[in-house]
Amino acid sequence: MTLRWGFLGASRIGRRALAPAIAAASGHALHAVGARDAARARAFADEFGVARSYDSYQQVLDDPGLDVIYVALPNDAHLPWTVRALEAGKHVLCEKPLALTAGEVRQMQDAERRTGRRVMEAFCHIAHPQVVRARELIAGGAIGSIVSMESRYGFALDRPDDYRWIARHGGGALYDIGCYCLSIMRALSGREPVRAAVAAAMRGDVDATLTGLLDFGDGIGGQFMCSYVSAYTQQVTVIGSAGVLSLDWPFASKGRTTRLTLKDASKQFPPCDPYVAMVEAFGRSVRGEEAMGYDLAWSLRQAQALDALRAAAVSGEAVSVSR
Numbered sequence: 001m002t003l004r005w006g007f008l009g010a011s012r013i014g015r016r017a018l019a020p021a022i023a024a025a026s027g028h029a030l031h032a033v034g035a036r037d038a039a040r041a042r043a044f045a046d047e048f049g050v051a052r053s054y055d056s057y058q059q060v061l062d063d064p065g066l067d068v069i070y071v072a073l074p075n076d077a078h079l080p081w082t083v084r085a086l087e088a089g090k091h092v093l094c095e096k097p098l099a100l101t102a103g104e105v106r107q108m109q110d111a112e113r114r115t116g117r118r119v120m121e122a123f124c125h126i127a128h129p130q131v132v133r134a135r136e137l138i139a140g141g142a143i144g145s146i147v148s149m150e151s152r153y154g155f156a157l158d159r160p161d162d163y164r165w166i167a168r169h170g171g172g173a174l175y176d177i178g179c180y181c182l183s184i185m186r187a188l189s190g191r192e193p194v195r196a197a198v199a200a201a202m203r204g205d206v207d208a209t210l211t212g213l214l215d216f217g218d219g220i221g222g223q224f225m226c227s228y229v230s231a232y233t234q235q236v237t238v239i240g241s242a243g244v245l246s247l248d249w250p251f252a253s254k255g256r257t258t259r260l261t262l263k264d265a266s267k268q269f270p271p272c273d274p275y276v277a278m279v280e281a282f283g284r285s286v287r288g289e290e291a292m293g294y295d296l297a298w299s300l301r302q303a304q305a306l307d308a309l310r311a312a313a314v315s316g317e318a319v320s321v322s323r
Contacts, residue, residue, distance in 0.1 A: 003067045003283050006032040006060040006090070008081055010044035011072035013095065017124075017254065018070055019048045021275035027283055034060035057081060061088040068286070070122075071095060074163045075170025079104040082119060086111040091286045092119045093279075097179045100170045102303040102322070109296050120282050120292060121299045125180060125251050126187050127277035130258045130269045134238075134245060138188055142262060143240025146189055149222040150237045151181035153251055154209070154230030164228070165206055172207040173226040174200075174309060180251045181224035182212075182305055184236055191216045193305050195320050198312040203229075212309050 005022055007014050010033055022028045030050050035041035038055035045053035054060050061069065061084055069085040071078055071094040078094050085092045086108075098121040099105045108119055125131060138146070154177070163169040164176050186192060193214040201209040209227035216222055236250040243263040249256050258269045285292035305321050312319040 001027065001287060003028050003091075003286070004031040004065055005029065005068045005070060006034070006063060006066040007044075007070050007072065008034055008057045008060055008085075009072040010035040010037075010040045014070065014072045015044065015047070017275045018072070018093075018122075018279075019044075021273060021279045023048070024273065024276050025279040025283065028279055031066055032060050032063050058084070061085055061090065066090060068093060068282075075100060075175055076168065078170075079107060082108055083111045086115045086117045086119065089115065089117065091117050091282075093122050093282055094119060095122050096183075097121075097170070097175045097303070097306065098299045099303055100175070102300055102307050105296060105300045105303045109300070112296060118286050118292060119296055119299075120285070120294060121302070122278065123180070123183050123294065124274040124278040125184065125253065126294060127281055128250075128253050128258070128269075128274040129272065129277075130247055130253070130260050131184065131187065131250065133267070133269075134247060134260055135188055135190075137245060137262060138238060138240075139190065142243060143238060143245050144242030146191075146216075146220050146238060146240050148220065148239045149185045149189060149216075150239075151185055151222070151224040151235070151250075152226070153177045153180050153234045154225065154227035155232045156230070157228035165203070167205040172210075173228050174207055174210045174212075174306065174313070176226075176228075177251075178210055178212065178224065178226035178309070179302070179306065181226055181236075182214075182309075183302055184250055185214070185216075185222045185224070186302065186305075188236070188238055189216060189220070189222075191220065192301055193222065193308070193321050195318050196305065196308040196312045197318040198309055200313045201229075207313060210309075210313065212312075214305070 032052035034054035041053040195215040214222040
């Protein structure tokens, strides 16, 4: 069974990552794209040989020939269009951050239950073979007991009109790239943070740089930095009682040779496309071939931690993660 996809938004990430991944994935095909600008939608469709283009998102949802909707809209539009897609009988792959609050994720869970359709947050980095292997090593005791985790992701966002600089659209470094740092620490450790503290540097009403300190319980700490005004940087390190594991390209790894370092030994992973792995895993889950590894329950816990980090940034004090 080929899963037929429709895109909400003719986005950069759709053009650079998701459309090529769907073309390369087994059992998937892009059938339609919708944008508010008809010419932009048509140009996207022509680029990828897609037959149908629409000048509204609702027309994509109304297309009876689609099985899956990919939501690549500004962050504040994720909730309404994900729910509408579910109610139209479609499964949904939604860009990160899935939602702006834990309450929004709960609304998606309610819609999942009503419709029998599934939602997954588009965190492709967790599907990369280096992260899969890192999880196996840590779970197998290769570094002993986890003591601390560190993560960073930063770059210069030099487009002043980018929606990620606009607070009402869910802008800010925490939502856009801090969510990677948080998600990978959760995925690698299998643990959830219980308290959060933050130092943030603001540009207007948006966090341009945010440094977070997380308490994962049992004395395990996690710290991360995300920034729109830094030199390009990304790395993850997990420090254990018997060794240290690090990943040199944990996030934007498509097409790159990556390296996992454990103690004094390194393993290189050849270039691959983690978006393909994510799309294929999502396809298997919606076909009922396997359980969804990162479902809305997992995304709810992610959103609860982001809520605490946002609250800590506002209050200037440590905040407990609400469950």
